[in-house]
Amino acid sequence: xxxxxxETLLFDAKNEGSIxxxxxxxxxxxxxxxxxxxxxxLAANAFDAEACANIFKAKxxxxxxxxxxxxxxxxxxxxxxxxxxxxxxxxxxxxWPGPLTMIMKKSEKIPDVTSAGLPSVAVRFPSHPxxxxxxxxxxxxxxxxxxxxSGSPSPTTFEHCVHDLMGRVDAxxxxxxxxVGVESTIISFAGEKPVLLRPGxxxxxxxxxxxxEVEVSHxxxxxxEEGEKVLSPGMKYKHYAPKAKVTLIKADSEEYIKYVNExxxxxxFALCFDEEAEKLNVSTVCYGSEFSDxxxxxxxxxxxxxxxxxxxxxxxxxxxKATGIxxxxxxxxxxxxxxxxxxx
Ligand code: TXA
Ligand code: MG
Numbered sequence: 001x002x003x004x005x006x007e008t009l010l011f012d013a014k015n016e017g018s019i020x021x022x023x024x025x026x027x028x029x030x031x032x033x034x035x036x037x038x039x040x041x042l043a044a045n046a047f048d049a050e051a052c053a054n055i056f057k058a059k060x061x062x063x064x065x066x067x068x069x070x071x072x073x074x075x076x077x078x079x080x081x082x083x084x085x086x087x088x089x090x091x092x093x094x095x096w097p098g099p100l101t102m103i104m105k106k107s108e109k110i111p112d113v114t115s116a117g118l119p120s121v122a123v124r125f126p127s128h129p130x131x132x133x134x135x136x137x138x139x140x141x142x143x144x145x146x147x148x149x150s151g152s153p154s155p156t157t158f159e160h161c162v163h164d165l166m167g168r169v170d171a172x173x174x175x176x177x178x179x180v181g182v183e184s185t186i187i188s189f190a191g192e193k194p195v196l197l198r199p200g201x202x203x204x205x206x207x208x209x210x211x212x213e214v215e216v217s218h219x220x221x222x223x224x225e226e227g228e229k230v231l232s233p234g235m236k237y238k239h240y241a242p243k244a245k246v247t248l249i250k251a252d253s254e255e256y257i258k259y260v261n262e263x264x265x266x267x268x269f270a271l272c273f274d275e276e277a278e279k280l281n282v283s284t285v286c287y288g289s290e291f292s293d294x295x296x297x298x299x300x301x302x303x304x305x306x307x308x309x310x311x312x313x314x315x316x317x318x319x320x321k322a323t324g325i326x327x328x329x330x331x332x333x334x335x336x337x338x339x340x341x342x343x344x
Contacts, residue, residue, distance in 0.1 A: 005167035023137035033147040035175030039154040041144030049111035066116035067143040072135035097127035103188040130175035181298035197232035251344035267313030293325035
C-alpha cells in the first residue's frame with residue numbers, strides 16, 4: 001500500500017512568527033511535532049477527535065494506546081479532568097511545570113480516541129518555553145505522544161523528528177535538544193492508590209516523599225505475559241528497539257569490559273558509559289558518565305539511534321543502576337533489549 005505523503009513545514013522557534021504559525025496549524029486541526037523538556041511530542045488539538053485520530057495514523061500507533069494531554073496553566077485542567085485528587089494537587093504544586101504526567105478521571109470533553117476509550121486521561125504541564133508558548137498561543141490543550149514512529153526510540157532533537165515524520169505531519173518546529181531526554185514520569189490517580197506506571201526524571205523516591213505510599217506497576221521492570229491486562233497500555237508494546245540484537249549486561253565496569261572484549265567480533269558494539277570506551281576493543285556508543293543518571297537519561301535515545309545508524313548487529317549494553325533517574329534509563333534499556341539480560 002502506498003501512503004499519501006503530505007508537505008511538512010519546518011520551523012525554527014528562534015524565528016519570529018514561528019510559534020504563531022504552528023499554533024495556527026494546530027487550531028486548524030493539523031499535526032505538529034514540538035519540543036518539550038523530556039522528548040519531542042507530536043501534537044494536535046486534544047478536543048478534536050479527527051486530529052487525534054490522525055496522530056495515531058502518522059505514528060503507526062495502535063489505537064488502544066492513549067495520548068497525554070498537555071496544558072500551560074492550572075485553569076485548563078477543569079475542562080480535561082472530572083476532579084483533581086489531593087495527591088495530584090500536591091505533586092502539581094511541587095513538580096509542575098515539569099516532566100511529570102498524572103492520570104485522573106477524564107471529563108466528557110475529552111474524546112474517546114484521545115484516551116483510547118479509557119475513563120481516565122493523562123495530563124502534563126511541560127516546562128519547555130516553546131511547548132508552553134504554542135499551547136498558550138493556540139489556547140488549546142494539546143494531545144501529544146512522543147514524536148517518533150511507533151516502536152522506535154523517542155526523539156530528543158529536531159533532526160530525530162525530521163527523520164521519522166517528514167511527509168507524515170504538517171509541521172516540525174526546532175526548539176533545540178530536549179534536556180531531560182527520557183519521557184515524563186507517569187503516576188496514576190485513577191485507582192485507590194497512586195501507582196507509578198512509567199519512571200522518569202521525577203523519581204519514585206521523590207514521589208514517595210510527597211505521597212507516602214506509591215505502588216510500582218510490575219510492567220516497569222518486568223516483561224508482561226501474553227494478553228495480560230495492564231494499567232498503561234503503552235507498556236505492552238515493543239519499544240525503543242534497535243535493529244541489532246541487544247543484551248543488557250548487569251556487572252561492574254571491570255567485569256563488563258572483560259566480558260565485551262571476550263566477545264569482540266565483526267558487527268559487535270558496546271553501548272557503554274563514557275569512562276569505559278577507551279578500554280573496550282569493539283566499536284562503542286557512549287550514553288553518559290557512569291556517575292550521572294541525569295546524563296544517561298539525556299543521551300540514551302540518541303545513543304540508541306546512533307547504534308542503528310552504525311549498522312551494529314550485536315550490542316552489549318552496560319546496565320545503569322536502577323535507582324533515582326537510573327530507574328527510567330533502565331526501564332527504557334531493558335525494553336530495547338527485549339528483556340534479554342545477563343547478570344555477571
Ligand atoms: O514526556 C512525555 O510524556 C512525552 C512528551 C511529548 O510529553 N510524551 C509521551 O507520550 O511520552 P507517549 O504517548 O509516548 O507515552 C504515553 C504513555 C503511554 O505508555 C500510554 O499508554 C500512557 O502514557 N497513558 C496515556 N494515557 C493513559 C491513561 N489514561 N491510563 C494509563 N496510561 C496512559
Ligand atoms: Mg512514546
